[in-house]
Amino acid sequence: MKKIKVAIVGYGNLGKSLEELLLNDKRFDLKCVFSRRDIKAKVFTYPMSKIKNFKNKIDLLFLCGGSKSDIENQAEELVNDFNFIDCFDNHNHIKNYISNLEEKAKCTKHTCVCCCGWDPGLFSMMRLLFNSIEGNCFTFWGKGVSQGHSQAIRNIKGVEDAIQYTLPNKEIVKQIKNGVKPNVNTKDLHHRQCFVVANGNKNLIKETIIKMPDYFEGYKTTVKFIDGEQMKSHKKLYHGGEVLTLNDTMNFKLKLESNPVFTAKVMKAYAIALNNLYESGEYGAYSILDIAPKYLTNSDYIAYI
Amino acid sequence: MKKIKVAIVGYGNLGKSLEELLLNDKRFDLKCVFSRRDIKAKVFTYPMSKIKNFKNKIDLLFLCGGSKSDIENQAEELVNDFNFIDCFDNHNHIKNYISNLEEKAKCTKHTCVCCCGWDPGLFSMMRLLFNSIEGNCFTFWGKGVSQGHSQAIRNIKGVEDAIQYTLPNKEIVKQIKNGVKPNVNTKDLHHRQCFVVANGNKNLIKETIIKMPDYFEGYKTTVKFIDGEQMKSHKKLYHGGEVLTLNDTMNFKLKLESNPVFTAKVMKAYAIALNNLYESGEYGAYSILDIAPKYLTNSDYIAYI
DSSP: OOOEEEEEEOOSHHHHHHHHHHHTOTTEEEEEEEESSOOOOSSEEEEGGGGGGGTTTOSEEEEOSOTTTTHHHHHHHHTTTOOEEEOOOOGGGHHHHHHHHHHHHHHHTOEEEOSOBBTTBHHHHHHHHHHHHTOOEEEEEOSEEOHHHHHHHHTSTTEEEEEEEEEEOHHHHHHHHTTOOOOSOGGGGEEEEEEEEESSOHHHHHHHHHTOTTTTTTSEEEEEEOOHHHHGGGOOOOEEEEEEEGGGSEEEEEEESOHHHHHHHHHHHHHHHHHHHHHTTOOEEEOGGGSOGGGGOSSOGGGGO | OOOEEEEEEOOSHHHHHHHHHHHTOTTEEEEEEEESSOOOOSSEEEEGGGGGGGTTTOSEEEEOSOTTTTHHHHHHHHTTTOOEEEOOOOGGGHHHHHHHHHHHHHHHTOEEEOSOBBTTBHHHHHHHHHHHHTOOEEEEEOSEEOHHHHHHHHTSTTEEEEEEEEEEOHHHHHHHHTTOOOOSOGGGGEEEEEEEEESSOHHHHHHHHHTOTTTTTTSEEEEEEOOHHHHGGGOOOOEEEEEEEGGGSEEEEEEESOHHHHHHHHHHHHHHHHHHHHHTTOOEEEOGGGSOGGGGOSSOGGGGO
């Protein structure tokens, strides 16, 4: 079988996890990493400004930048020349993001898989599936580190480093498993715990975090300022969560040692789907909900039935 | 929105569960039940022999017969005149069943959704998904009543009634959750427990059960003969199971009070998908793996992302 020629855009935790996974998967040929920073990767690295030179030399790109600032702008440009897969996770922008991209991808005859991680991604699929079958479906995240929320804090002026833990409201989880529908606001289902290393105005930073739309506004959020030394104990990127229905009739649970490694695994799996869609002439912007599971494999999928 | 005109074929536990669910779902208009037996349903009932008269009057049929004897033969005939959904569960026959039907359905411009319950069905999807992302995926069923296996026993000459409980090997489940890959035969993962009311040769019946290919052959199977009075305590059709990967990284679990009611819910959900596929001119025989999740809803599925 012909290997899929791929490249990584962005070399943070997710990009590094993908590099490791792709180098160990014979179906892929990892050509290079693109970054705006001066990085040392295991494969060739090029500045983002050179990416256009790789048109027709790469089958698909893995976009690994942050949703808050990078992906939307990058995607709009890159769809002219490349297929790509991303894990864009800014929930409130997803609809516009996909519909804009859909139009452009159809036009330029490219295939994009968007919002492809575990949430959005696998959890999105479970929500649709569970609601269609049972109804009364709930999602809980954590306890774990949200990379998207941590990055959003790091993007604030005066923040040196930050980590955000998402915690489920355990009482409410228990209530649902006992068959009682909770009578609360969605944002009461979780608590957001932030640890921040700052060199700027702490009050202003705290205010900016707590009022950040989409990410923190409306949630019970605690912000604790710590020093760089203390931050070292917060480097384990574990996460998890569950999607469930009343009485726990249907339950999908993830227990992740490393959030970026697992997200990278989901993206790698759906990169196979992207390639299969593209080779079938299916152009456009796809979410996981738009993709029949069979596209995930090149072997005889009937064996899984 | 136009209601989907549907009918039920076969009026056992599954057919009765579907009748109840469909009468309470405004998206469907349940026209009638077809049966070979003389039955009393909540809607009009007709003998199977009259079904051809309903061509063009029914949007889709729910096939609720047994996999061992009914569905394969019925499907081959019905695909000439109808769309239908079934939960055919004879694993070793699935490939042939779907490929035969695929050809005929494309020819007669019908849409069929096959093998659509929780296993085969939801569990099939999870196996493909989990294997594509994490690898090392395992399926456990029970403790619970397998309708397919119970029916297969009931079809044996001399059997008045029967129930089959599937039990997971708890030690092996624990081992997998602790990250240890089990080194056993697939058929060692479960135990099959049968309770049978018989009026025929018990030794012959026991022999026939234990050696039945696809269903019991190779499994640790116990057969206990009981009387009709004792069978009354075995009428709760609970079931469940889980698909999981090593270390319990990914886990999909079902805890079902009633197996036929839940199977009926899955079929009802995918009947919406069938209708959406058919209206888009997508003819053929589909398993759950061939269907993008978006088809499950007529509302804006982006909301689930």
